[in-house]
Amino acid sequence: xxxxxxxxxxxxxxxxxxxxxxxxxxRGSESVSRFNQELKSELSAxxxxxxxxxxxxxxxxxxxxxxxxxxxxxxxxxxxxxxxxVIFKNLDTAFKIFTTLSxxxxxxxxNRIMVYGNVSQSMVLIRILNIVQAYLxxxxxxxxxxxxxxxFSFVQHLQxxxxxxxxxxxxx
Amino acid sequence: xxPKYFEFYNPVKINAGQNALEGLPSELERLNVSKPFIITDxxxxxxxxxxxxxxxxxxxxxxxxxxxxxxPPDSSITVVNEAAKLxxxxxxxxxxxxxxxxxxxxxxxxxxxxxxxxTDIIQFAGHDxxxxxxxxxxxIPTTSGTGSEVTLVxxxxxxxxxxxxxxxxxxxxxxxxxxxPRMTMSLPPKLTAATGMDALTHAIEAYTCxxxxxxxxxxxxxxxxxxxxxxxxxxxxxxxxxxRFELAVASTAAGVAFSNSMxxxxxxxxxxxxxxxxxxxxxxxxxxxxxxxxxxxxxIGELYSELLLSLxxxxxxxSTPKNKRAEASIEFIKNLNKTLNSLCGMPITLSEAGVNESxxxxxxxxxxxxxxxxxxxxxxxxxxxxxxxxxxx
Numbered sequence: 001x002x003x004x005x006x007x008x009x010x011x012x013x014x015x016x017x018x019x020x021x022x023x024x025x026x027r028g029s030e031s032v033s034r035f036n037q038e039l040k041s042e043l044s045a046x047x048x049x050x051x052x053x054x055x056x057x058x059x060x061x062x063x064x065x066x067x068x069x070x071x072x073x074x075x076x077x078x079x080x081x082x083x084x085x086v087i088f089k090n091l092d093t094a095f096k097i098f099t100t101l102s103x104x105x106x107x108x109x110x111n112r113i114m115v116y117g118n119v120s121q122s123m124v125l126i127r128i129l130n131i132v133q134a135y136l137x138x139x140x141x142x143x144x145x146x147x148x149x150x151x152f153s154f155v156q157h158l159q160x161x162x163x164x165x166x167x168x169x170x171x172x
Numbered sequence: 173x174x175p176k177y178f179e180f181y182n183p184v185k186i187n188a189g190q191n192a193l194e195g196l197p198s199e200l201e202r203l204n205v206s207k208p209f210i211i212t213d214x215x216x217x218x219x220x221x222x223x224x225x226x227x228x229x230x231x232x233x234x235x236x237x238x239x240x241x242x243x244p245p246d247s248s249i250t251v252v253n254e255a256a257k258l259x260x261x262x263x264x265x266x267x268x269x270x271x272x273x274x275x276x277x278x279x280x281x282x283x284x285x286x287x288x289x290x291t292d293i294i295q296f297a298g299h300d301x302x303x304x305x306x307x308x309x310x311x312i313p314t315t316s317g318t319g320s321e322v323t324l325v326x327x328x329x330x331x332x333x334x335x336x337x338x339x340x341x342x343x344x345x346x347x348x349x350x351x352x353p354r355m356t357m358s359l360p361p362k363l364t365a366a367t368g369m370d371a372l373t374h375a376i377e378a379y380t381c382x383x384x385x386x387x388x389x390x391x392x393x394x395x396x397x398x399x400x401x402x403x404x405x406x407x408x409x410x411x412x413x414x415x416r417f418e419l420a421v422a423s424t425a426a427g428v429a430f431s432n433s434m435x436x437x438x439x440x441x442x443x444x445x446x447x448x449x450x451x452x453x454x455x456x457x458x459x460x461x462x463x464x465x466x467x468x469x470x471x472i473g474e475l476y477s478e479l480l481l482s483l484x485x486x487x488x489x490x491s492t493p494k495n496k497r498a499e500a501s502i503e504f505i506k507n508l509n510k511t512l513n514s515l516c517g518m519p520i521t522l523s524e525a526g527v528n529e530s531x532x533x534x535x536x537x538x539x540x541x542x543x544x545x546x547x548x549x550x551x552x553x554x555x556x557x558x559x560x561x562x563x564x565x
Contacts, residue, residue: 104546110175119297119298121541122298127540
């Protein structure tokens, strides 16, 4: 049988997970940037208004973040290009990262990520994402995502509860 | 451990050995081009290496479109744009880079400007961003260290913003690498030692960092074996043409390895030592390599154990207990550094290389922003980088 003009299938489940993952990462970044001094210190490398876009190629979900003061804010899609763009080459890569089946440094090793902009600044972003992910994922999952899982103090455990509740809902 | 997934790509045609330069006209014909643009630096012209390349065209009908010899030790946007402008004015159709890392990076940079038809190379900074097919690029390395003739990386400085921009793309891989032993014969002992240690670091980091894969491992292993066999001899006797040739090939093999596996914290920290304290890149690599290996030891000791075979040979490997091989590999590097120090005065500490202790904190802080750090097997924070720097000081 000869078949022609075959359209690729779409995985609605994976798209949903990645969209939800971007939402959680965005809200989590907003929340953690309000209280975590290490993250604030990393942010000092960027000028105010610095924008980042994370995206799934070719036409998948996007997450836009902007530095405002010494915090990160989720912003809507901008018409101008972001200062730093990180593109997951396919939906599967982003799905694996958000489900802790893979992580950002492995995705880099596997050449599944493109970076548009200053690579040095992408290292700052990766460290920021590592801080946020340490709060978003419980330690038994963090070990799949981070090279080294930080040991949390009692206060940080409380802050994690804050991220899980008002953080993910309102970004505070 | 075998990776779950890897990519390996090396389309560069490697012509290596005696009279490689004389093959230039036929390579141009094969690439279907006829008006080359030669990019180099004044030092190369001064020591007569450019004349050797030009002699490679003798008895052919090739007209050299232009020679640009103004590349400084650190490539910059200004240089890249100036060279691209001359290339266009002279209607050239291919690039020949004759030199070390800076010249080759400049050639790759000007190629982006030409092939993407832009005046703003910064638009293409990043990883995997270049789309257009590049102009044919022939690279003739004059050092045995950078491996740039077979890598997908270019670094171009943005002097206005005081930052080095990184460009990585498989599109940047040259068309041909010409490895001619005559091109490295005039390299003085200290530079031979430093560039050789740079190549050794490429191979060791390619073999041990997170992006390692079985194919680049083979290149890395062979490169290490050849470098440790030849480096000391060539530093002792610069006229050892066969040794020079084997070193040059090893450097290229290490380049193939790290272009596909990338490098780790030795490069991450070393780039910053170079940028802030102006230490020669190869010297920074030699100084930092054993200390970063010690830092990574707990995580990847098994890989360092395996490397003892290529570093020290079969007899030493067999006579060293399995649980001592990783430390023996590190000790081998330290002893190699000491030997090179006694032979040609290559520094073995950061203080000997001219680094000021007050610079260490800033180096530690800025090192973390180097793209190579993400591929180091063990995570590092500023305090941990600082402790490595203090040990190397």
